[in-house]
Amino acid sequence: MGGELGCRVASLLEAEPWVGSLEGIDADPPRGRLRRAKFHRIVPGQHDRVVEVVTNFNPHVLIHIAVWEPHSRANPNRAAEFTDDAATSILGAAAECRALESIVVRSGIEVYGRGRGSVTRPDERVPLAPTSGYGRTLHNIENTADAIGRRIGVAIGSLRLAPVLGPHVPSPLGRLLRMPAVPFSALANPPFAVIHQNDAAEAFVSAARERLSEPLNIVAPGAITAGQAIRRGRRIPIPLIGPDWAIARQLMYLGGAPVPDHVEEMLHRGRLADNRRAREVLGFAPTTTTRAVINELYRWPSVVHIPARVAAA
């Protein structure tokens, strides 16, 4: 509930008539004002506190959004560790709740993997074969949630989100595309899709409302290539063909936009997913297209410096 996405989901849930009471857990405090929700600040490793809070609350629906994308707020190792800790403690605690009817977990379309011969635009029935560290982390979350769901007889819904972009969402892809000079694969330049944070939040609320019991791809309509995104943002394109990616990654790291393996994979192999099932099951369709999200990405202000009203000391 402390991140942008969690805070947005909480504020949308507050407006839902079917939500009686709402509680949230995160390592960081909420970034927006929440009127009805109760917030608990707990770091991912404190399993006993998480279990205590969750079992005391005894929810009907549990939404698990605590996923750290590598190089978004933590380095890949720490991100995987936080994500595993949070999934273990929250989903484990959920198993102890008698009233629980449904669990909705956050996943990503990285779980499909982009190995050679993989389907270009997979739907939910395509077998999962993650080929990046982030994809494997998400796959583990889905497996854990499925195992718990089967064990306690609760519906499990997974929302496989495309890369989430938003004005304040920490995203390695967003950071990379906003650099003054952006590398891209000259030989492939494949298409990818993203999702706006507001659409992702709406999808979570719809899934909770409908007691989702299957995985769904949540992807904005349309696609764009890195080259096209760079041209839209009027950045300097740096075409790379292969070995020079290692140097580019180091330079990007020094420049403040580290490129994790799943983003590099996306720039080489593309990342699309079929989003029709979400419309059928949830009646939900993202309102912002991929191209519109990328256009907005370049319109969001970088850092707004607000001068102090009163000079201090």
Added chain:
Amino acid sequence: MAERRAHPSSSGGRVMADVPAEPDSLSPLPQRIADVITLPARTVTQATASATTNAYFTARRWLADEVDDWGRDNGLTNRIWMASQLRWDISVGGTEHLPKRSGALIVVNARRFALAPLFAALAIGADIDRPVRFVGRPDIAPFGPSLQRMGALLPIAAELEGALRAGQLIVVGAGHERTNARSGAVDHRLVGAAIAAKVPVFPAATASVLLRRNARVEVGAAVKSAKRRRGPLEELETADAVRARIDSLLVEMGGTLTGTPLDWFPLARIGAL
């Protein structure tokens, strides 16, 4: 009230404001004479405006720097279609069989080195003004991504099924043959994708010649399996039926063509080709 628009040329290049006509002040004859005098100028103006508008929209369509949900670049594909007309002069028939909006699989015969699925997809797409994809891109850069921009899909049944469920028209090539006399084997797994997606399968015969520009694509009526099957036999039978139907379409189109004076002789009848 009727209005008469004065022509710009009548006022030394200036555009005059519309002047309300007085029906009683001009007899029909002077009006007709005025119309006849201004006819060339009006025609030229209208033609110029129309050509400019068309050129603008064509340029927008060609130069569109966007890809669709499957990675097809419509602007690039339009440019390639125009360029391909230097190589092929394709006539297309039977497209009235194809659905207007929903998905369908079109199976074409393929002569070696003829790029039949590619030119058939481009020609059918141009004829029905709808993006048509084709199967057969390698999953390796730079060829795979380049073909993806033109609408190519991987030859995987799951990929095909997803695209067909999404309402796409897809061209699949049968096995390669040396001539256009007959069709090669049709991959039953790809036909099975269409059956799983519950979309019709259309046979289409293609005829092109290495040394000539003329090419022909003839789409036949949808093929259905003679018997309802519960298992995978349906896709095998449908694939065989499609192949047989393509063969009959090829016969109707005149059999094999070499692009040489040999075509003038009925060699096919004596089994020479």
